[in-house]
Amino acid sequence: MSDNAYAAVLGRKNEIMKRALGLDFDSFIQSPIAFDYERLMAATGYSLEDIVRIQADSKVGNTPLYELKNLTEAVRRTAAPGKGARILVKDEAANASGSFKARRASISAYEAQKKGFKGLIAATSGNYGAAVASQAAMRGLKCIVLQEVFDSRGVCQPEIVEKSRACEAYGAQVLRLSVGPELFYMALRTLEATGFFNASLYTPFGIRGVETLGVEVVEQVRRRYGQDPDAVVITHAGGGNLTGTARGMLAAGCANARVVACSVDLGGLHMASDTDFNKKSFTTGHTGFGVPFATWPDRVDVPRNAARSLRYMDEYQLVTQGEVFYVTELLTKLEGLERGPAGNTSLTAAVTLARTLDRDQIVVVQETEYTGAGKHHNRQLSFARENGIEVRRGDPAGNVPGRTIVIPERLDQVRGRVQDMDRLRASYLKNAAKVLPPDQWSATDLAFLAADLKVGVDRVKALGASHD
Amino acid sequence: MEPIAAGTWVEIESVLLEPGERAPNLPPETAKVPYILKASGFLVGDAELGREATIRTLIGLEYRGRVVAVNPGYGHSFGPTVPELLTIGIGGNA
Numbered sequence: 253m254s255d256n257a258y259a260a261v262l263g264r265k266n267e268i269m270k271r272a273l274g275l276d277f278d279s280f281i282q283s284p285i286a287f288d289y290e291r292l293m294a295a296t297g298y299s300l301e302d303i304v305r306i307q308a309d310s311k312v313g314n315t316p317l318y319e320l321k322n323l324t325e326a327v328r329r330t331a332a333p334g335k336g337a338r339i340l341v342k343d344e345a346a347n348a349s350g351s352f353k354a355r356r357a358s359i360s361a362y363e364a365q366k367k368g369f370k371g372l373i374a375a376t377s378g379n380y381g382a383a384v385a386s387q388a389a390m391r392g393l394k395c396i397v398l399q400e401v402f403d404s405r406g407v408c409q410p411e412i413v414e415k416s417r418a419c420e421a422y423g424a425q426v427l428r429l430s431v432g433p434e435l436f437y438m439a440l441r442t443l444e445a446t447g448f449f450n451a452s453l454y455t456p457f458g459i460r461g462v463e464t465l466g467v468e469v470v471e472q473v474r475r476r477y478g479q480d481p482d483a484v485v486i487t488h489a490g491g492g493n494l495t496g497t498a499r500g501m502l503a504a505g506c507a508n509a510r511v512v513a514c515s516v517d518l519g520g521l522h523m524a525s526d527t528d529f530n531k532k533s534f535t536t537g538h539t540g541f542g543v544p545f546a547t548w549p550d551r552v553d554v555p556r557n558a559a560r561s562l563r564y565m566d567e568y569q570l571v572t573q574g575e576v577f578y579v580t581e582l583l584t585k586l587e588g589l590e591r592g593p594a595g596n597t598s599l600t601a602a603v604t605l606a607r608t609l610d611r612d613q614i615v616v617v618q619e620t621e622y623t624g625a626g627k628h629h630n631r632q633l634s635f636a637r638e639n640g641i642e643v644r645r646g647d648p649a650g651n652v653p654g655r656t657i658v659i660p661e662r663l664d665q666v667r668g669r670v671q672d673m674d675r676l677r678a679s680y681l682k683n684a685a686k687v688l689p690p691d692q693w694s695a696t697d698l699a700f701l702a703a704d705l706k707v708g709v710d711r712v713k714a715l716g717a718s719h720d
Numbered sequence: 721m722e723p724i725a726a727g728t729w730v731e732i733e734s735v736l737l738e739p740g741e742r743a744p745n746l747p748p749e750t751a752k753v754p755y756i757l758k759a760s761g762f763l764v765g766d767a768e769l770g771r772e773a774t775i776r777t778l779i780g781l782e783y784r785g786r787v788v789a790v791n792p793g794y795g796h797s798f799g800p801t802v803p804e805l806l807t808i809g810i811g812g813n814a
Contacts, residue, residue, distance in 0.1 A: 404756075
């Protein structure tokens with residue numbers, strides 16, 4: 253009988269994870285900071301062609317790319333003369349299980365089956381749960397999804413209830429948990445007890461699976477418009493969507509498109525707070541994940557995170573909950589597409605971005621997700637009201653996370669706020685300094701940090717010093 | 721209390737960690753409440769609402785906890801209409 257005390261389980265973390273992934277990270281690790289990222293990614297053993305084939309066999313990929321002509325026209329009416337890039341959206345809701353997360357799950361499920369695991373485990377309150385459950389179902393593997401669902405009053409966040417339902421619909425076992433970071437503790441216990449595969453969001457398998465999304469975006473735009481996209485906008489939480497997509501774009505030879513991240517601003521709400529839990533109208537794609545994961549990716553359920561967003565990110569925009577709800581409604585009524593919050597977060601940033609670019613330029617929103625009961629923005633807003641949050645139309649500058657949601661009155665009020673990238677990079681370096689003091693950083697560490705921040709070594713030194 | 725027959729689909733609840741056993745550095749409002757698991761499965765033996773019982777889940781694993789619901793459903797919905805949304809985008813206006 254194992255000791256299930258919190259500290260005892262966390263103490264067995266490394267051995268549990270090593271067995272549950274069949275991938276030994278030790279051989280890639282160079283120092284407390286540095287590791288050989290590209291060698292880790294290559295260690296999956298899959299080429300891009302392999303991944304395309306596995307996904308085609310598992311109802312994933314080749315999703316449609318739509319031009320949002322009516323929304324583009326509406327944005328042009330709010331832009332300076334000659335401005336207003338075309339806005340395109342990649343309809344990732346068309347994947348099995350209804351989101352881009354199927355790309356991530358497909359490779360993990362294939363790998364688990366190949367290695368002879370009887371089942372998969374994922375700790376996620378997002379679409380990834382249904383994606384793993386769906387992929388496990390088609391491979392005849394067992395699946396356990398652990399979700400953070402309810403607060404201490406027993407009140408469930410409606411979007412996560414829908415995600416529980418979807419997982420159980422695919423035959424998965426769902427462990428529904430109260431608010432707290434102990435989700436990871438329970439995931440470790442479950443991995444240990446079952447011997448199942450750790451279908452973590454942050455393994456190289458998951459991230460390599462997203463590369464096809466970036467490739468498809470570039471190839472579809474080239475085929476239809478004879479040019480590369482000028483910007484690709486990506487909803488940002490844990491960083492896997494951005495990392496995989498950007499790597500795919502590079503693999504397709506598209507090095508000049510701007511990679512733009514976007515998160516919903518939930519500043520001031522604590523992610524581990526029992527009382528803040530049901531004051532959030534977004535369960536992911538928000539700053540509660542986006543900022544900490546960008547500024548220290550290795551806070552995850554694998555020894556090193558394959559999702560490293562600052563390696564690829566050129567710009568980071570924050571939007572308000574009210575702005576996303578407004579743009580969601582516009583997508584529905586102007587374009588006849590009813591979709592869920594994740595892709596509509598990046599669509600909100602795309603509106604701001606398109607307004608500043610020329611008419612012959614192209615902005616791609618690289619995902620949609622399905623919507624429905626619980627996930628729908630009408631439910632999120634009515635739930636917010638039930639939890640004492642004020643909902644009104646007005647200037648979105650009045651949004652206060654956890655207190656007030658202001659839905660814009662007009663499109664020209666949708667204005668994503670571009671963040672200072674150097675502040676994010678400095679914050680990353682501050683976290684790196686906690687792991688290893690800067691005076692002990694070797695040439696290997698500096699080179700790793702430079703690559704991880706998409707800057708030169710001199711800039712790493714300057715940014716590191718600026719934070720002392 | 722009416723017994724619930726073995727084989728019935730139920731939801732159980734159990735405390736995984738008492739307040740003093742939880743992760744360090746939690747906000748006080750989280751630290752003071754227990755960490756709770758809920759799971760659904762088929763009852764292994766006859767049981768009563770509110771009493772301890774063992775379930776077998778969809779994938780055949782067994783969990784023990786207090787029975788809190790029989791044939792638990794999903795109560796989520798689209799919610800009452802939020803009128804502020806209705807007029808957005810009507811007639812092509814943004």
